[in-house]
Amino acid sequence: MKLALIAHDGKKDAMIALAGDYLPLLRRCTLMATGTTGTRLAAAHGLVVERMLSGPMGGDLQIGARLAAGDLDGVIFLRDPMTPQPHEPDINALVRACDVHDVPCATNVATARLLLARWSGA
Numbered sequence: 001m002k003l004a005l006i007a008h009d010g011k012k013d014a015m016i017a018l019a020g021d022y023l024p025l026l027r028r029c030t031l032m033a034t035g036t037t038g039t040r041l042a043a044a045h046g047l048v049v050e051r052m053l054s055g056p057m058g059g060d061l062q063i064g065a066r067l068a069a070g071d072l073d074g075v076i077f078l079r080d081p082m083t084p085q086p087h088e089p090d091i092n093a094l095v096r097a098c099d100v101h102d103v104p105c106a107t108n109v110a111t112a113r114l115l116l117a118r119w120s121g122a
């Protein structure tokens, strides 16, 4: 299974905690992430992550392109709804690509837990 993990700054600690709860699954997956999220996941959990550019530099678009090419089975994208982002169009493009291609996309922790539990076989 190929997953993308992305978190805005206000949600990065939540992403690290979430990943920590699903390490057996995540270690079996092929992972990609935006730059800083990927660095944090590798440092915190030793996960092997293909790191794209940071979100504001185009990382969401890189992941969207991979998704559109059929290279992703799911996206965990912990957006920060309380903080305006300079690359809002890129964020919307990635979420739209998930809808266009019918790829599961969790944008909050509660939904992410449902998907990760399902993919873990629970």
Ligand SMILES: O=C(CO)COP(=O)(O)O
Pocket: 006, 007, 008, 009, 033, 034, 035, 036, 037, 038, 053, 054, 055, 056, 059, 060, 091
């Ligand atoms: O901005 C992001 C997603 O839109 C995340 O980028 P980073 O993981 O580089 O912080």
